[in-house]
Amino acid sequence: MNEATKAIIKSTAPVLKKHGEDITSVMYGVLFERHPEAKDLFKDAAPDQYKKLANMVYAYAANIDNLGSLQKGIDKVAKIHVDTSILPEHYPWVGEALLEAIRQVLGDAATDEVMDAWTEAYGFLAEVFIAREKELYIAS
Ligand code: HEM
Structure with missing residues (x-):
């Protein structure tokens, strides 16, 4: 991810924080539809799991220039994902739904440039999770 992409992502963080609940509801609506x-993957998830994902997306945007600060959280979530049998092929499902939610929440601010930056940034985060989860699956 280049610096310009990171700057775009960071600029969207305040709006994502403000509309965390909208993001959550649009995202899961699109995902399950x-x-x-x-x-089935979410059947044992705690009711507040939904909010946690939106919070993490916000934290990712706010800390995109300091991803090391997210590593602990990523490790914790990766373990939970592995316990729930989340696989690499599930990531595009969440990606599609999350990008649609971001597009709706940002409204007019969701320019092509912003959406391209989020597509790249989601792909990057998904790869980080997938790599960590692969290590955990191999170790288990
Ligand atoms: C980059 C993308 C993702 C992020 C940022 C993310 C984030 C999170 C977070 C923050 C939690 C809550 C962990 C906790 O309880 O402390 C979580 C749990 C969960 N995630 Fe993800 N996740 C992502 C991708 C996925 C994908 C692709 C799936 C499958 C479609 C998925 C399914 C779940 C499930 C089922 C749980 C709840 C597990 C349980 O408590 O039973 N996640 N995720």
Whole structure:
């Protein structure tokens, strides 16, 4: 991710924080509508899990220039994902839904430039999770 992309992502952080609940509800609405099979993965999730994902997306945007500060949180979530049998092929499902939620929440501010930056940034984060989860699956 280059510096220009990071700057765009960071500039969206305050809006994402403000509209965390909208992001959450749009995201899961889109996810379960397009991929009903994902419901099964979430069947034992705590009711507040939904908020946690939106919080992490915000934290990622706010700390995109200091990703080391997220490492502990990423490790913790990766373990939970592995316990829930989350696989690499599930990441595009969440990505699609998250990008749609960001597009709706940002409204007119969701320019092509902003959406391209988020597409790249989500892909980057997904790769970080997938790599960590692969290590955990191999070790288990
Ligand atoms: C970059 C993308 C993702 C982020 C930022 C993310 C973030 C999180 C967070 C913060 C939690 C809560 C952990 C806790 O309880 O402390 C969580 C749990 C969970 N995630 Fe993800 N996640 C991502 C991708 C995915 C994908 C692709 C799936 C599968 C479609 C998924 C399914 C779940 C499930 C089922 C739980 C709850 C597990 C349980 O408590 O039973 N996540 N995720």
